[in-house]
Amino acid sequence: MYQASRFSVAPMMDWTDRHCRVLHRQLTTKAVLYTEMLTTGAILHGDRSRLLAFDPAEHPVALQLGGSEPNDLAEAARIGEAEGYDEINLNVGCPSDRVQSGRFGACLMREPELVAECMAAIAAAVKVPATVKCRIGVDDQDPEDSLYRLVDLCAQAGVRHFVVHARKAWLKGLSPKENRDIPPLDYPLVWRLKRARPDLTVVINGGIQSLDDAEEHLKHVDGVMLGRAAYHTPAILGEADGRLFGAGETVDAAEAVRRYRPYVARELEKGTHLAAMTRHMLGLFHGAPGARTWRRILTVEGVKPGAGLEVIDAALAAVSGLQEERLARRLEAGEAA
Template identity: 60%
Template sequence: MRAHDKIIAVAPMMDWTDRHCRFFHRQLTRRALLYTEMVVADAVIHGDRQRLIGFSPVEHPVAIQFGGADPERLATAARIAEAFGYDEINLNVGCPSDRVQSGIFGACLMKTPQLVGACVAAMKASVAIPVTVKCRLGVDDQDTEPALDELADAVVEEGCDGIWVHARKAWLSGLSPKENREIPPLDCGRVYRLKQRLPSTFVGINGGVETLEAVGDHLTKVDGVMLGRAAYQRPALLAEIDRRYLGMPSSIQPEDAVLGMMPYIEAALADGVRLHQITRHMLGLFHGRPGARRWRQVLSSQSSGGDLTVLSEALAAVGPEVSAPAAMSEPSVTQLAVA
């Protein structure tokens, strides 16, 4: 990852960006960087690795996000992930959930930048693929100006290949994980200032990115944009991102994405996967189009024990395509390539 690369990514989201979700998203975007859910390093070392971190080659480029705070264990997990074929290792320094607080990792690590630096150094020494960090502006009562700079300086010194910043503080007490995604105010300017201070370091922004226009605006100030809930709830945005920013000549149509999922779903059902485990990620595909409500209804009500006929019935309910809303108008930055 180099400072001049412009990257658009789909954020790591617990319970959302599993392998079925990523395979689906890859039907819509050929070039966006996809992230796994956060996986605890100890689980990778001691658990069922194929179940936890297995993925399809179709998903490339794909990065794995680790949770942990022990440099040696993270290095071991990184070697395992590299052997599995991942394109990047990312360290979670932003999740505020009770689970990570009890393990003293995630957003808690904002308070110990030198430890984060040591974790990055251990992973960098163990693998040849890029090692990045995803963090917050700070936690609790920290002043975000020195807090973010100290974290960034500590990891850059150890060779970190990129910093993704969720442009909000995290509150480790008093707010739930959901509230931490919404209530602390966004401060995109703080992320822009970090980029200005570290011109040779990749700096990407995450948090509250809802429209294609916002993506374009951010890309004039930082090196990358990470989409979270917008990409999940309105996945057709990913196809437009390919066309507008990542050099693809045309957008992939949602109907084609459904057809592309059929062989995958058929194979997954044969392996014992239930249809709803896959189709739950596809509910928002036709957002804003006639028939979208019926599409959701069919998938939601019939996928529990269904087969491919459920998907065919849901697809038949979708009407002709409608115009994109004004909020998704063409931004000023176009044709940005991902290396």
């Protein structure tokens, strides 16, 4: 049963594909995982079996849509629900030029009435939750006005769940990468939104680096969405169930690799290249002994023709060996002291 998430991993273009999501699911059973943004055009006219494929292990998993035509969004949402997705989310936050030219993403912050119309169409088309992921505003908008107006109009259309990236987006003059860092974060605005609209589910996103940060935000909002920190240092997800949900074991990086291994084996048999899966694993041992060796083996050996599970096994063995050496040295130093 899908529930509005206390903790989720953000949709990230070119990153949160199905292989990434299965890896993240080995670390946390409770976080909601989001697809990359998929445009309505791609879903309605593209290769649906490839675009919408996901592993049953990924549940709860949300489909993020990009678009601004209500009928197309409704049809794409129906297709997503039929494929088994647990939530349909509309992107009102991506600032890229390509997205703007298609009249969706963050530029829709300027058309809150259209967003509400789109959400009403999605909500009428599906039984799973229809949700919005937005910015606090764009360009010269006053976030106190732009955010509340968008939320209130969508709430009138039946939306109860909002994910708010707590930055403006500058549609001209900043690249998508710069838009993730340069506009200042305004967490208190999102906290105030929750206090002012207690009947709505408000999830905060943007610049959150750790589970310590997440715990602080959860004092003010219903949920936290982690983005780049979850991707670049995925091992932190292994503590999420216990710390944020109060249930579940801690899963360390090595155990996550062992759990992911059968999935990798199945995908290799289907013809998936090893590097398509190992690229999401590079940060698993971030900050731990052997992290550099782990990355080197996966990046150098994983791209070779015919690369298979032996590459992952060799990398894990190397990390384990280095960690055992460090532990032995520490014990010797303690005994000498």
